[in-house]
Amino acid sequence: MPKLIVCAKQVPDPEAPPGSLKVDTSANKVVLPASISPVVNPYDEQAVEAALRLKDALGGSITVISLGNNLQRDVVKKPLSMGADELILLEDPAFEGGDAWSTVTALAAAIKKVGEFDLVICGRQAADWDAGQVGLGLAEMLGLPVISLAQKVEVMDGRVRVERVIPDGYEVIESSLPALITVSNELGEPRYATLKGIMAASKKQPAVWTPADVGLDASQVGEVGRKSKLVRLFQPTKEAHCEMIEGESVEEAGTLLADRLRTAKVI
Amino acid sequence: MASPLSVLITAEVNEGNLSPITLELLGSARDLAGKLGGQVGCALLGSGVADVAQQIIAHGADHVVVIDVPALQDYLSDTYTSVMETVVRQTDPEIVLMGHTSMGRDLGPRLAFRLGAGLATDCIELDIDNSSKQLLATRPVYGGNARATFATDTHPQMATVRSKAMTPLPPDPSRQGETVTLSTMPDLTVGLTLSDRVKEEVKGVKLEDAPVVLGGGRGLGGPEGFQQLDDLARALKGAVGATRAACDNGWWPASSQVGLTGKIVAPDLYIAIALSGSSQHMAGCSGSKTIIAINKDPEANIFKESQYGVVGDYRQVLPAFAKRVKDLLEK
Numbered sequence: 001m002p003k004l005i006v007c008a009k010q011v012p013d014p015e016a017p018p019g020s021l022k023v024d025t026s027a028n029k030v031v032l033p034a035s036i037s038p039v040v041n042p043y044d045e046q047a048v049e050a051a052l053r054l055k056d057a058l059g060g061s062i063t064v065i066s067l068g069n070n071l072q073r074d075v076v077k078k079p080l081s082m083g084a085d086e087l088i089l090l091e092d093p094a095f096e097g098g099d100a101w102s103t104v105t106a107l108a109a110a111i112k113k114v115g116e117f118d119l120v121i122c123g124r125q126a127a128d129w130d131a132g133q134v135g136l137g138l139a140e141m142l143g144l145p146v147i148s149l150a151q152k153v154e155v156m157d158g159r160v161r162v163e164r165v166i167p168d169g170y171e172v173i174e175s176s177l178p179a180l181i182t183v184s185n186e187l188g189e190p191r192y193a194t195l196k197g198i199m200a201a202s203k204k205q206p207a208v209w210t211p212a213d214v215g216l217d218a219s220q221v222g223e224v225g226r227k228s229k230l231v232r233l234f235q236p237t238k239e240a241h242c243e244m245i246e247g248e249s250v251e252e253a254g255t256l257l258a259d260r261l262r263t264a265k266v267i
Numbered sequence: 268m269a270s271p272l273s274v275l276i277t278a279e280v281n282e283g284n285l286s287p288i289t290l291e292l293l294g295s296a297r298d299l300a301g302k303l304g305g306q307v308g309c310a311l312l313g314s315g316v317a318d319v320a321q322q323i324i325a326h327g328a329d330h331v332v333v334i335d336v337p338a339l340q341d342y343l344s345d346t347y348t349s350v351m352e353t354v355v356r357q358t359d360p361e362i363v364l365m366g367h368t369s370m371g372r373d374l375g376p377r378l379a380f381r382l383g384a385g386l387a388t389d390c391i392e393l394d395i396d397n398s399s400k401q402l403l404a405t406r407p408v409y410g411g412n413a414r415a416t417f418a419t420d421t422h423p424q425m426a427t428v429r430s431k432a433m434t435p436l437p438p439d440p441s442r443q444g445e446t447v448t449l450s451t452m453p454d455l456t457v458g459l460t461l462s463d464r465v466k467e468e469v470k471g472v473k474l475e476d477a478p479v480v481l482g483g484g485r486g487l488g489g490p491e492g493f494q495q496l497d498d499l500a501r502a503l504k505g506a507v508g509a510t511r512a513a514c515d516n517g518w519w520p521a522s523s524q525v526g527l528t529g530k531i532v533a534p535d536l537y538i539a540i541a542l543s544g545s546s547q548h549m550a551g552c553s554g555s556k557t558i559i560a561i562n563k564d565p566e567a568n569i570f571k572e573s574q575y576g577v578v579g580d581y582r583q584v585l586p587a588f589a590k591r592v593k594d595l596l597e598k
Contacts, residue, residue, distance in 0.1 A: 250579030254587030
């Protein structure tokens, strides 16, 4: 029965209306209005879903690892309420302000501490910084084979078989275990938490690990452990002006829109 | 190589032809190398690809490192990462660039972590800092709601670049360059096996190349709405794309998803129908020359991104619009 590890990040809700987010350019920091609440990164929820489908078919266990500071328990516990077994929080002020490199350093140390596993599953990217580096970087740092952008993950005969999304379809790639998989949105909707799951999750206490707990110095993680320097954070200015086409009826507006495109030489 | 290599790019070849992203990377690499006073190199990996080396030189490279072996026929994470690691160690560039494509999304982070290099992915702007001479790599973050410029103290510095963000140079067939091979080849035996490749048939114009793209969203309400878009797309010799929500619902093939995690299109005309214009989606089409929107919600974000718009239910607006467009095209 496979032992699965899923990495899941808490991010500001990416479905929040565009434009509600502001940037403090003097501090190079994003300012989130109170209306944007934190959620589990949607791609990571799909990684949890991929793990749950394997567990449904084969049994086994799912350990979720989340890294950050001030993690909201009701948010980061969501994978537990979906059906994951254990939650480990890498939570410490020292983890703040990290990049892919310092995040991977901490996650790799935590995974080594967890010990034996068959698969590490990550979302393809986090919906806040959208870099898409952590899963692949983690595989490099742990020396694992990696298959990215999975739309389907199966384990059989001690191997993992993955349908990997490519621009014009998908390819089927197999690897020995242990391995690391990143999951793409084509995997499909993650399941809802059940009431039973929510009850079970509320009783579970996550393990909380600091850098020292995973054998790291505070200088290796978070902002000081970065490889990339954030030089500038800003918001592009938009000068768009939309010419609204109106008519006696909406049908007429449709006709007039075509006419307008012709006079503007667009068609 | 006599003079220092400022920028190394990774070429992509598709069915014997250089991919547009390669020409875009060469254009950007020439600009950066000019500011650093060094040369441009290009790694050309594949099987039966050596023929395009001359084209790569014509588009701006000084050196092409050709690794033309059957084992590199298809992109496979392990083999490409090992070969690129060897190329970077042999050529010792300041900067390594590749496309933020299916290949670069996988290869970029692996190579960066193997080399211990700082990497900025999905960049839309690259520049050199005047005083530090470091690469300044700018990329959209928070779903396109903000932009971040990164630099790094590592050697090399790495970036993957979004399609259609950079401008290619016109080819100059008289440009001189050299082709070289690798002095030592890495071990290409791998643990991964590629057992099958399943292609979705695309009828009509390819989405990325279409001069007109019709994009449909959740508001279409089902696959029937997409048939209407497809019908108009044929008349306009265009293609149909869809938002992630519509693809995830199975209304249109996932391979035609436009957005951050799908295809990037930059047509002359993008017709956004019954889609709200989320940042996720706009990341895939904001480079379009003209965007028009049909949406029943006057507050929809798509109107902030469009030059022309009609507020109304697409079921009423689109048939009238399509009919007039067809009439006008026949004239």
